[in-house]
Amino acid sequence: MSRRDIAWYENDLLKDMYIKASSNAFRGYHSPIISPKTTFVGTNSLNDFINHLSAYLSDDDRRVLIVVDKDLHKFGERVANRLSKRNIDSKFYDNVLPDVPKHTVLEGAKICEEYDPKVILAVGGGSAMDTAKLILLFYEKPEININNMSAPYYAGLRRRVKILAAIPTTSGTGAETTFIAVVTDTDRDPPKKTEVVLYEFCPDFVVLHPDFVKTMPANLTTGTGMDALAHSMGSYMLTMSTLFTDMHNLKAIELILKYLPRSVKRGSDMEAREKMQIAAYIAGIGFGNISGGIEHSLGHSFGALFHVHHGICVGLFLCASIAFQAKVTNRFFDLAKLFGIKIQDRDRAEILRDLLVSLRNFMDEVNCPLSIQELDNPNIPKEEYKKQIDQMVDFAFNDYCTLSSTRRINPPQYRKILETAYENKLEDLMDLFYK
Ligand SMILES: [Fe+2]
Numbered sequence: 001m002s003r004r005d006i007a008w009y010e011n012d013l014l015k016d017m018y019i020k021a022s023s024n025a026f027r028g029y030h031s032p033i034i035s036p037k038t039t040f041v042g043t044n045s046l047n048d049f050i051n052h053l054s055a056y057l058s059d060d061d062r063r064v065l066i067v068v069d070k071d072l073h074k075f076g077e078r079v080a081n082r083l084s085k086r087n088i089d090s091k092f093y094d095n096v097l098p099d100v101p102k103h104t105v106l107e108g109a110k111i112c113e114e115y116d117p118k119v120i121l122a123v124g125g126g127s128a129m130d131t132a133k134l135i136l137l138f139y140e141k142p143e144i145n146i147n148n149m150s151a152p153y154y155a156g157l158r159r160r161v162k163i164l165a166a167i168p169t170t171s172g173t174g175a176e177t178t179f180i181a182v183v184t185d186t187d188r189d190p191p192k193k194t195e196v197v198l199y200e201f202c203p204d205f206v207v208l209h210p211d212f213v214k215t216m217p218a219n220l221t222t223g224t225g226m227d228a229l230a231h232s233m234g235s236y237m238l239t240m241s242t243l244f245t246d247m248h249n250l251k252a253i254e255l256i257l258k259y260l261p262r263s264v265k266r267g268s269d270m271e272a273r274e275k276m277q278i279a280a281y282i283a284g285i286g287f288g289n290i291s292g293g294i295e296h297s298l299g300h301s302f303g304a305l306f307h308v309h310h311g312i313c314v315g316l317f318l319c320a321s322i323a324f325q326a327k328v329t330n331r332f333f334d335l336a337k338l339f340g341i342k343i344q345d346r347d348r349a350e351i352l353r354d355l356l357v358s359l360r361n362f363m364d365e366v367n368c369p370l371s372i373q374e375l376d377n378p379n380i381p382k383e384e385y386k387k388q389i390d391q392m393v394d395f396a397f398n399d400y401c402t403l404s405s406t407r408r409i410n411p412p413q414y415r416k417i418l419e420t421a422y423e424n425k426l427e428d429l430m431d432l433f434y435k
Contacts, residue, residue, distance in 0.1 A: 005147060005187075006147055006398075007146075007147045007195070009195075009398070009402075009403055010398040031242055031289075032199070032289075033289055034179050034199055034202045034288070035177055036176070036177055036203050036204060037205065038052070038205050039207075039281070040205070041208045042208075042210070042274075043210065043211070045207045045208060046078075046079065046209050047082070049207045050079075050083060050086055050088075052205070053086070054088065057088065057118060057162075061162065062089055062118070063090070063091070063115060063116060063118055064083055064089070064090040064091075064118070064119040065090070065121070065135075066079060066090050066092050066121050066123055067093050067108065067121065067135065068093075068094050068096065068122075068123045069096045069123075069127070069169070070095070070096065072124050073092075073094065075167070075169055076092055076094070079123055080092075093108045096124060096127050098127055099182075099304075100127055100130050100131050100134065100182060100183045100184055101184045102185055102187070105131060105134040105135055106138055108131060108134075109135050109142065112135060112160075112161070118163070119161065119162065119165060120135060120136050120163070120164050120165070122165070122166045122167070122176075122203075123166075123212075124168075124169050125168065125170040125173060125175075125224070126173030126175045126310070128169075129168065129173065129181075130175055130181040130182055132164065132166070133164065133175075133201040134181050134183055136161055136164055136201075137155065137181075137196070137198065137201075139161065140156075140158075140159060140160050140161065141155050141156070141157070146183065146185075153179070153197060153199045154198070154199055154200060156200075157198075157200040163204050163205065164201075164204055165204060165205040165206065165207070166205075166206050166207070167206075167207040167209065167212055168281075169212045170213065170220060171213055171216075171224055171225065171228065171263075171273070171277045172226070172227035172228045172311055173224065173284070173310075174227075174285075174288060175284070176203055176206045176208075176281060176284060177202065177203070177206065178284050178288035179198055179199045179200070179201040180195055180196065180197050180198075180201065180288065181195075181196050181198075181201055182194070182195050182300075184304075192304070192395065193300055195399075197400070210274050210277065213273055213276075213277055214267065214268070215267070217267075218264050218367070219367075220309075221263050222260075222366050223311035223315075225256060225263065225276060225280075225311065225366060226311040226366070227280075227310060227314060227315075228276070228279055228280040228283045229256045229260070229283075229315070230293075230296065230299070230314035230318050231249075231284065231286065231292060232248075232286055233249075233293075233318060234287065234293030235249055235290045236253070237293050237325045237326075237331050237406060238290055238293060238404050238405070239329055239331070239406045240290050240291065240404055245285075245286045245287070245290050246286075247286075248286030249283065249286035249287065251282055252279045252282045252286055253338050255275050255278065255282075256276070256279045257338065257339070259271075259275040259276050259279065260276060260366050261365050261366055264366045264367060290404065291400070291403070291404035292314075293325070293401060294317070294396070294402065294405050294417075295315075295318045295320070296314055296399070296401040297397075297399035297401040298314075298317040298321070298392075298417060299314035300313070300401070301391075301395035301396040302317070302421075305391060305392060306378065306380055307378070312368060315363060315369075316371065316372060316421055316424070317421060319356050319359055319429050320420060320421060320424075320432055322335070322355065322356070322359075324413070324417065325406045325407045327433050327434075328407045329406050329407075331406070332351070332355055335355060336351050336352075336354060336355040336358075339355060339358040339362075341354045341358060352433055356426060356429055356430070357426065360426075371422060372385060372421050372422045373423055389418050392418050393414045393415050396414045397410075397411050397414055416432065
């Protein structure tokens with residue numbers, strides 16, 4: 001496979017250079033803060049957003065491509081109706097598929113060639129938002145090689161489309177705030193998820209309207225909420241963190257610990273729904289401006305082969321990610337404090353153990369499985385899981401999030417975590433800290 005056919009972060013030399021360049025010595029040299037221009041929040045947020053579009057778009061530019069999940073047409077139609085009242089035309093692209101296969105993005109870009117939208121608006125979960133970002137890229141830069149998009153993180157977008165916007169219908173992915181999109185490169189065998197990082201992927205406008213998340217089923221509330229928790233806790237463990245990302249991540253964790261259990265138990269609890277919407281958004285800014293942790297490399301790899309919801313995947317590896325990195329950093333002390341754990345005059349291992357126990361209790365409370373053997377949809381027999389470990393190690397080691405790990409991680413260490421994850425016994429997790 002040539003260098004052009006693999007992502008830049010799979011190249012050993014570039015991987016090494018990136019890890020060195022993002023070490024403490026370089027911190028503060030290159031740390032831009034990327035976030036949406038305007039976020040409309042609350043029950044009038046959709047009106048606010050459409051009023052803004054109406055004032056901004058000239059008579060020749062009043063065309064919006066709505067990228068919407070197939071089963072969420074009702075939300076797309078609600079937006080389209082409001083747009084038409086302000087004389088703004090819209091067209092749907094609804095072939096949004098989980099894991100964003102590359103051909104769907106190219107299909108969307110082709111529609112843009114015919115329709116010439118001036119706004120691309122995602123209405124949906126992470127896949128819809130990632131599809132919208134990638135449609136923008138392939139429409140405006142069809143010649144781009146997505147495997148080669150490292151620094152300077154700019155491609156020169158928004159020359160044809162003026163605005164990228166998002167209305168999330170789940171509370172977790174943070175894709176409404178991040179400048180990353182994941183696409184499944186189906187030209188590779190086996191197909192591999194590739195993370196495309198581009199500052200211009202951060203949506204200009206975001207609408208956080210509680211109506212768009214209130215009917216989320218309990219299992220999706222759990223999965224997406226665990227994703228938000230993994231974003232904030234996983235990235236807080238990274239020594240690449242900044243004051244800016246810490247502020248967002250810590251507040252997000254506090255909100256999730258308080259409001260996710262309520263959202264799961266009673267979906268009609270609108271206070272909990274609204275707080276989770278904010279929590280997921282600020283966790284998105286927190287982790288989006290650094291990176292996910294190794295729970296994300298592992299979750300991406302496991303999810304690509306066993307097709308479990310992304311939030312559950314990263315939740316399954318969150319304790320391991322914290323325990324593995326705790327060997328070289330005390331950043332988990334702040335996480336422990338949020339769970340009400342005493343820090344002063346205590347042994348580091350005791351604090352970590354209490355944190356893992358509290359996190360596992362929390363996961364149990366929100367109905368998130370604690371190990372791979374506890375999964376029931378799909379049920380994964382141990383033998384079947386073991387057969388895929390080599391492939392998962394390879395995927396995880398070549399994942400973008402591996403670059404940011406506070407503790408350098410190699411393939412044998414990934415193997416140990418993956419073996420541990422089948423049962424995820426507390427003692428085995430603690431072993432990742434001791435060894
Ligand atoms: Fe995630």
